[in-house]
Amino acid sequence: MLKTGDEYRASLRDGRVVLASDGSRVSDVTTHPQFRDAVDTVAALYDMQHRPGTAEIATYQDEGTGKPASRAWQVPRTKDDLVARRELARLSTYHTFGVFGRPPDYGSFNALGLLSVADRIAPSSEEWARNIDAFIDWGRANNAMSADIVADVQSDRSVPTAQKPGRLRCVEERKDGLVLYGAKPCASGAVHSHVGTVVTLLTPGADPDANLFCYVPLNAPGLTMVAREPVIMPGTTDEHPLDVRGEEPDSLLVFDRVFVPSEHVFSFRNEEMLGLYHELGALALWHILARLSYKSEILAGAAQAIVEVLGTENIPQVRDAVSEISAYATGLRAHVLAAEDTAAYANGVLVPAERYVTAGRLHSVENYPRMLQLLREISGQGLISRFSERQFADGSVGEMLTEFLPGTGVSAEAKNRVFNFVWDLTCGANAMRVALFENVNATPPAAMRARIYASPYRRPWRDFVLDHLGVDISAAR
Ligand SMILES: Cc1cc2nc3c(=O)[nH]c(=O)nc-3n(C[C@H](O)[C@H](O)[C@H](O)COP(=O)(O)OP(=O)(O)OC[C@H]3O[C@@H](n4cnc5c(N)ncnc54)[C@H](O)[C@@H]3O)c2cc1C
Incomplete structure (x- = not known):
């Protein structure tokens, strides 16, 4: 088996x-x-x-x-x-x-x-x-x-x-x-x-x-x-x-x-x-969101690693960038947990609530490019001042690379490894393919917005506002 x-x-x-x-x-x-x-x-x-x-x-x-x-x-x-x-x-x-x-x-x-x-x-x-x-x-x-x-x-x-x-x-x-x-x-x-x-x-x-x-x-x-x-x-x-x-x-x-x-x-x-995309896809979409929430933890981990090896973590604006990526990860997790907490049975299958999945997915997809951009921003030249093992092994030049390019508390080679990872995660052709995937693999943001607009849960909020104002538009609807 x-x-x-x-x-x-x-x-x-x-x-x-x-x-x-x-x-x-x-x-x-x-x-x-x-x-x-x-x-x-x-x-x-x-x-x-x-x-x-x-x-x-x-x-x-x-x-x-x-x-x-x-x-x-x-x-x-x-x-x-x-x-x-x-x-x-x-x-x-x-x-x-x-x-x-x-x-x-x-x-x-x-x-x-x-x-x-x-x-x-x-x-x-x-x-x-x-x-x-x-x-x-x-x-x-x-x-x-x-x-x-x-x-x-x-x-x-x-x-x-x-x-x-x-x-x-x-x-x-x-x-x-x-x-x-x-x-x-x-x-x-x-x-x-x-x-x-x-x-x-x-x-x-x-x-x-x-x-x-x-x-x-x-x-x-x-x-x-x-x-x-x-x-x-x-x-x-x-x-x-x-x-x-x-x-x-x-x-x-x-x-x-x-x-x-x-x-x-x-x-x-x-x-x-033909019309059951969200019903049939609810579990898949929940998994996609959960995966992206875990991936965003890796993005936040990479952000922290960058600022520590560059010694930039005391710069307030750099901290803000790391915080934003961290909040993104936590926000996605919150949507996942809410969807699980309000899951309901459909034919005996426990299905996470679509309301939180769709809203979470919209947030995850729209902000994914920004997270990559923040990582690139806090990396500076690190993303291209990366050198191959053969260059580091090249006699006196290699020795000078090691001498000239150390990070904060880490060797030049270790710092190089961090930015090689960040390159693959945010800049390389595969990173771009993955970004395209995240953007549309389960419908583009426009479709998620349309789905949210069509959902009924705004109704009591709207009633509260109109009742408070004494406005009755029911006849016109
Ligand atoms: C890397 C990658 C991996 C993928 N993997 C899979 C997979 O494993 N399985 C699978 O089935 N599919 C997969 N897809 C396809 C994905 O599901 C579709 O790209 C997505 O549903 C959008 O459909 P489309 O590409 O046919 O866009 P099109 O219908 O050609 O539209 C192009 C663009 O126009 C806009 N648009 C079109 N119609 C509307 C509308 N009604 N309202 C608003 N905007 C609109 C959107 O921006 C849309 O992205 C993958 C796509 C990529 C890029």
């Missing part, structure tokens, strides 16, 4: 088709230079399931089988389950420094979200509702990692949604399943996942054939993952402490008549499902 890192690597050698940006087909993602470091980083998380100290966080005793299983596939039934689940998010975030938005513990959330809206699915088909349970059991039994397949390909907006040539749709309905054709974009982590969970939640106006909820093994015949170009910088662990852990790959999934057996279908042509 619980894979080791090596078993995880072996499971990816399954005939999947990945088209790399240099035009080559990748025969083994676990050894390919663009993907292997990320595979190793994820493999280490699989190993943690077996290691004392982390196994308690990453696994739980499954009641159904009586065996230990990955907590990623545990259905949250109690507040303690949510807290334990968040601890797992902390583990993976600290391990990846938050630059992997789709760690293995994330991927089950679409399945759990489907379970939480099963009452909307069962009236159309009891079989589809049973398929959700079976998928969760399968994911747990196989310690599987799933990629989110949600967004639609970006193409000519003057063409109506229902006619877009690239939309993923069923082109043949067979007795035993559906045949899919089209594409899905930006599938983060798919290259090193086992399956993709397809949900049609960002496509208002989708035609019935494109209204699909199902899962697809990423080695399915006819499926090609077209990977984006690599963004990480080559270098040693000292030179690029974060980039050496690899980049989370994004890829366009091209479906060329991919067969999806009926047992993998959760919903098809059910119009009501």
